[in-house]
Amino acid sequence: MAYPDDASFGDLTSALSAISESLDQFNRFEGPDDAGRNRESWRKVLDVPLPDAGLGLDAVLEELRSVVIPNGLRNGHPGFNGWVTTAPTTSGTAAALASTVAGSQRFWVQAFNYLETVSLKWLNELLGFPDSWQGTYCSGGSSANLITLGAARQWAVEQMGVDPSMTGMPEGVRWRIYASSEVHHVINRAAAILGIGRRSVTPIPVTDAFTIDVGALKEQLKSDASRGIRPMAIVATAGTVNTGAIDPINELADVAEEVGAWLHVDGAYGMFGILDDRVADLYTGVLRADSVALDPHKWLAAPVGNGVAIVRDRGIMGRAFTLEPASYLEGSASQDGRIESPFDDFGEMYHEFNLDQSAPSRGVQVWAILKEIGKEGMTARVVRHNSYARHLEKLADDHERLEVVSKAVISICCFRYNNGQLENARLNELNAEIAAHLRADGSFVPSTTVVGDVFAIRPCYINPRTRLEDVEGLANRVVELGDKITASSPH
Ligand SMILES: Cc1ncc(COP(=O)(O)O)c(C=O)c1O
Structure with a gap:
């Protein structure tokens, strides 16, 4: 068919074959x-x-x-284990391409719209969440936390008989969101955007295990209550970005219940860790949450741009995010309920619970990934990655010039080179230098963080391509580099 436009339309087979070898070559990371x-x-x-x-x-x-x-960007390289990011696997990539072509909006009566629903149900099933919990896809962990905290704000302010989505925040009321000092900084930004304020996110100190100190939280709540400050939400992190720590969700659920606050779980990175029986108990209490943020583009290795905001009651999310009726939309679909065209109905109304009106179909990616590898494949991935972090911890523990900085809880183990002869400040410089060499080499690329006053090398295993030899290779290379640098400049 000829179209009156300079752009090409139906040439996908030849277009894809023109770049597919280059993409496969890229994915070999040679x-x-x-x-x-x-x-x-x-x-x-x-x-x-x-x-x-x-x-x-x-x-x-x-x-x-x-x-x-x-x-x-070679963040899919098997030796890449930095930040909390990886590159997609083939099924998710194919699904993303399919939806770009054939499901270019997530609404209306069409298969991609339906797969948003099916895949959200599958995620509930995978993670052991009740079937009644309702989610919505969004662009990542930042937006998943923003949307869920938007629901928290709606709920909390409604308790005062005010609808904040209609009239804004009531004047003269001070709110707080409570989270550990290890909380991800997107929570602070979400509070800023929601008009609660970054400073309202109150950092609670952590224990030696980097989890929120529940005693300190209770003290803070008591002191804030005496000053008339209202608790809007308590955020539990299930898998902190620095060390993979999992806050005691069940205890936080007790506290939230006691003070009448919304309990949100940021599981963007670590929620899938619940699939590993060795740590599943750490997630006890998650079923008491009011909302959960997930990131399929992390451990599930979906193409980047795939987050999920889940709430116990999507009605709240709807009240927070609904769109006003608009004459260009109302009446444009079927008036008698008959479906004779995909455009006779908007399908599942995900755009009513979300920030975006027009949005890509993302559920198909999660559907494709889970259909390909199943619950067993995903569980095996999580268990393997958690085992890598434990293995690295043991290697670092056993080696006289490596030191464990934070133990493996899920799939992060922070460690550093330490020959026992240097002061902490010099060790910090040395490990930063080691990390720079690792990035330049490109064979093993962890990222880094600071734990207390220690600069640590921080691999986070979510990359499905990573092999045991990449884990051992990293430990060996850190020793080699540390030895070489200290030999050439001992002080
Ligand atoms: C615990 C946690 N929350 C939120 C985020 C933000 O997610 P995104 O980068 O997808 O916006 C991250 C990212 O690493 C994270 O680890």
Whole structure:
């Protein structure tokens, strides 16, 4: 079919085959990763003026193939275990492509809309959540926490007989959100956006295990209550970004119940850890949560841009995020309930519980991933990754020039090079130098963090491609680099 436009339409088979070898080549992660080192040369090729006359599809594909893809981000490399990110597996990638083409909006009566619902039910089943819990897909952990805390705000202010989505926050009332000092900084930003204020997120000290100190929380609540400050929500983190610590959710549920606060669980990284029987007990109490944030684009290795906000009662989320009726929408669907076109109904109304009106279909990615590997495959992944962190902890414990900085709870183990001869400040510099060398080598790329006053090397195992040899390789390389640097500059 011919269309009156300069863009190409039906050439996907040849377009995909023009770049697919380059993508497969990229995914083999062979040779050095020169994207950072060579940035001047590929930027020069890409930094050209806007063309007046289009250069055509072939020119686009050729530049994708030869310049863009080879200089992409290798966070799927088996030795990459930094931050909490990885690259997608094939089924999620194929599903994302399919939805880009055939499900380019998540609503209306169509298969991709339905898979939002099916996959949310599967996530509930996978994680042992009640079937009645309702979720909505969003763009990641930041938005999942923002949406769930938006629901918390709606609920808390409604307790005063005020609808904050209609009239804003009541004047003269001071609110607090309570979370451990290890909480992810997107929680503070969510509080800022919701008009509660970053400073209202009250950091509660942590125990030696980096979990929230419940005694200190109770003290803070008591003192705040005496000053008329209202508790809006308590945030439990199930898998902190620094060390993978899991807050005592059940105890926090007791406290939330006592003080009448919403209990939110930020499980963006660590919620899937519940699949490992060795640590499942640490999640006790999660079924008492009012909301949970999940990130399929982390441990589930979905394409980035995939988060889930789950609440016990989506009515609250609806009151917080609903769209006003609009004449361009109302009446545009079937008036008598008959479905004779996909456009006769909006399907499951996910856009009513969310920030985006137009949004991609994301559920299909989770559906594809879980359909491919099943609960067993996902459980095996989580158990393997948690075992990697434990193995690394043992390697570091056993080695005389390595030191465990934080023990493995789920799939993070923080450690450092320490030859026992240097002061902490120098050790911090040395380990930062080791980390810089690791990033430049590209074979083993953890990220780093600071635990107390210790600069630590911090691998976080969520990458499905990582093998045991990558875990052992990292430990060996840290020793090699530490030895080499200290030999050349002992002090
Ligand atoms: C515990 C936790 N919460 C929230 C986030 C933010 O998620 P995202 O980067 O998807 O916005 C992260 C990211 O690492 C996280 O680890």
